[in-house]
Amino acid sequence: MIYTITLNPAIDRLLYLEEVMESRKTNRIIDVAYDIGGKGTHGSYTISKLGVDNVALGFMGDLNADKFQQVLTSKKITHDFCLVKGQATRECYIVIDRNTSGTTMLTEKGLTIPRHSVERFLDMLKTxxxxxxxxLIAGSLPTGFELPDLEKMIKILKEAGCFIACDLSGETLKMAVELNVDFIKPNEFELTDLNEDGKDQIDFLRSLNNKIKYVVASLGEDGSYCIYNQEVYKVIPPKVKELNDTGAGDCFVGAFLAGVSKGYSIKETIRLASACAASKVTHSDSSTFDLEDVEKLKTQVEINRI
Ligand code: TA6
Known part of the structure; x- marks a missing residue:
């Protein structure tokens, strides 16, 4: 089974503007839509759509549980979230305007997890x-679930002997690296942050791969590097008409794990993940991608071993 863990999930509120958003101006919203938010939940949506069973885990607030569950159901996500009493699952606002350089995301702080809920969640994982x-552990930590709790959680998973993928950033990513998880996906800034001695980028990625089975480094518009078995693959995604880049990275990670779980070769896995992410950005919400498009886009992914 694949489990995704989103400790601080969200309902994405998509705000479509007629024009480019500007300060000191009234920015008119022409449409509003909702989608699932939070990175692990997006992973779950992608994994399910690729035909692999999985369960989304994490915390959700009871005040707007109906609304959150409605979005999960509309996305056909099988889930088992722990309910946090007296709180609401956060909303994240995605502003989609005519700006060609990407969308703007405004994220609420989210849940505060009481101590007993943290302990209950960790005990549940043990069994x-x-x-x-x-x-897959993905997304930001809610208040109350602190770095030592993440450490404890990863150690529980290591003890269970399962494959651990982390789509984390900052201190949480550093923790995942220290604990030698099986998959990480730093972006170029996180990579610079991790590379404290300023090593050559490729050498540094290879050194990470000595202890982490799959390292995917996203380089923005330049594509990504994937390092597996000390081989470095430069990946150039297909060129598509971008409508909303939100969630593309989450979609990549979900598809990558689906590929690994299906026993695909590394190249097939990269191809699938890149094609899914490329299809995602052609959709205006934050999670949808299209399986027919993915088949076409797969042929346009460029993978070069360097
Ligand atoms: O990557 C997109 C997304 O998953 C959005 O759906 C949004 O809810 C946000 O990221 C959450 O990110 P965070 O890092 O705050 O957990």
Whole structure:
């Protein structure tokens, strides 16, 4: 089984503007839509759509549980979130205007998890996860679930012997690297941050790959590097008409894990993940991609071993 863990999920509120957003101006919203938010939940949506069973785990607030569950159901996400009493799952605002250089995301702080809920969640993982499973931990930490809790959680998963993928950033990414998880996806800024001695980028990626089975470094418009078995693959995604880049990275990660779980070769896995992410950006919400498009886009992914 694949489990995704979104500790601080969200309902994405998509705000479509007629023009480019500007300060000191009234920016008129022409349409509003909702989508699932939070990175692990996006992973779950992608993994399910690619035909692989999985369960989305994490926390959700009871005040707007109906609304959150409605979005999960509309996305056909199987889930088992722990309810946090007296709180609401956050909303994240995605502003989609005519700006060609990407959307703007405004994220609420989100849940505060009480101590007893943190402990209950960690205990649940101990009994639920076993060595054949894959677990994706993705997104920011809510208040109350602190760095030592993340450390404890990763150690529980390591003890279970499962595959651990982390789509984290900042201190949480550093923690994942220290604990030698199986998959990470730093972006170019996070990579610079991790590379404290300023090593050559490729040498540094190879050194990360000595302890982390799959390292994917996203380089923005320049594509990405994927390092597996000390081989470095430069990946150039297909050129598509971008409508909304939000969630493209989450979609990549979900598809990558689906590929690994299906036993695809590294190249097939990269091809699938890049094609899914490329399809995602052609959709105006934050999670949708199209399986027919993915088949076409797969042929346009450029992968060069360097
Ligand atoms: O990557 C997109 C997204 O998952 C949005 O759906 C949004 O809810 C946000 O990221 C959450 O990110 P955060 O880092 O705050 O957990």
């Amino acid at each position: 639920r996860v076993n060595s054949n499973d894959m677990v």
